[in-house]
Amino acid sequence: MTQTATDQALFEAAEAIRARAYAPYSNFAVGAAILAEDGKIYAGCNIENAAYPQGNCAEASAISAMIAGGARRITRIYVTGPGTMPVTPCGGCRQRIREFADLDVTVISHGVDGQPLVSTLEQLLPHSFGPEFLSK
Ligand code: THU
Numbered sequence: 001m002t003q004t005a006t007d008q009a010l011f012e013a014a015e016a017i018r019a020r021a022y023a024p025y026s027n028f029a030v031g032a033a034i035l036a037e038d039g040k041i042y043a044g045c046n047i048e049n050a051a052y053p054q055g056n057c058a059e060a061s062a063i064s065a066m067i068a069g070g071a072r073r074i075t076r077i078y079v080t081g082p083g084t085m086p087v088t089p090c091g092g093c094r095q096r097i098r099e100f101a102d103l104d105v106t107v108i109s110h111g112v113d114g115q116p117l118v119s120t121l122e123q124l125l126p127h128s129f130g131p132e133f134l135s136k
Contacts, residue, residue, distance in 0.1 A: 007108065007116075010035060010078035013043045014058075015112070018080055021045035021058070030058035030081045036071035059093035063100060074101035077108070084114030094125040103128070 003011075010033040018031025025048045033043040044061025059079065066074070074097060081087030086109035089097060097107070103122035110116040122128075 006035060006076065007078065009033075010041060010076065010108070011080065011110065013041045014078050014080040014110075017043040017045045018058070022047045024048060025050075025052065025055075028082060030079065030087060032058035032062040032080075033078045034062045034066050034074050035076040036066050036069075037073040037075055038069075038071045040069065040071065042066035042069055042071065057090060057093050059089050060096055063096055066100070072100065074105055076106050077101070078110065079108065080110045080112050082113070083111040085111045086114065086117035087111050088117065088119075089124065094121070095128070097121060098125055098128050098130050 013033035014031035018029050021029035023029045023046050030046045033041050035041055042062055042065040044058050044065050046056060046058045047061060048055040077097060079087050079089060088109040098121060101121050105121045107119050107121055107124055108116050
C-alpha cells in the first residue's frame with residue numbers, strides 16, 4: 001500500500017492511543033483512528049474489564065470519541081495492534097462502523113510488525129443490515 005499523508009496521520013493517532021490501551025487480560029493493545037466528515041481525527045483504544053464481556057474494543061472507543069466530538073460520519077478508519085497479522089475489526093465492530101460509514105469507506109487493518117490490509121467496509125461486512133432498513 002502506498003501510505004498517504006492521511007494514512008500516516010491516522011496510523012500515528014492509532015499508535016499514540018494504543019499506548020494508552022487498558023488490556024491487562026489479553027495483553028493485546030489495539031488503537032483505532034477515524035477520519036470523520038469534519039476533517040478531524042478521533043481515536044480510541046480497547047478498555048478491558050475483569051468482567052470480560054464488559055470490555056470495549058478500540059473501534060467502539062473511537063466511535064464514542066467521534067460522536068462526543070460532534071461528528072457523525074466515518075470517512076476512513078485505521079486499526080492498529082500487535083503482531084504481523086492485520087488487526088481487523090471484530091464482527092461487532094464491523095456493525096458498529098456500518099452505522100456511521102458508507103459501504104465504500106476504506107478500513108485499514110494493521111498488525112504493526114506486518115503490512116497493512118486495505119479493505120472496504122463492504123468487503124468486511126457483506127450483505128449487511130444498516131440504518132436505512134429502518135428509515136421510512
Ligand atoms: N480488540 C479490539 O479492540 N479491536 C479489534 O479490532 C480486535 C480486538 C480488542 C478486544 C480485546 O480487548 C482484545 O483486543 C483481545 O481480543
